[in-house]
Amino acid sequence: MPHMSTTFEQCVLRNVLQTFAKQHESIGYCQSFSYLGAHLVTLFLTSNPSAPQKILEENCLLVFNALICGLLPEQFYTGRMESLIVDVMVFQDLIKELLPELYSVLFFSFFSFFSSFFLFFFLSLNCC
Secondary structure: OOOOOOHHHHHHHHHHHHHHHHHOOOOOOOOOHHHHHHHHHHHHHHHOOOOOHHHHHHHHHHHHHHHHHHHOOOOOOOOOOHHHHHHHHHHHHHHHHHOHHHHHHHHHHHHHHHHHHHHHHHHHHHHO
């Protein structure tokens, strides 16, 4: 995740995440959102360093909205994360069948590790 080195960057990120959570109460906030938001803030600041804060926040929120609500798998970021759970379980079954030695090593931490992996993986694919 890009380092938010200034108070300005941190403020923009916080405002984007809070606005999104208010606009999408059924989704709310997910820890991996800060990863995506930080990349967007960095991207928009790099492309237009003199942009006013309001414009920067609006642009970040517009793209953030499009990614979370339009491109990423449906229900990945709902409170129950149904789609994420299904994807991790299918992946777990594949690893168990195709790579049983790896599965035996990962068994106890499989879900926690790969649920984080999928959340960050989909964000990384769409924001880089």
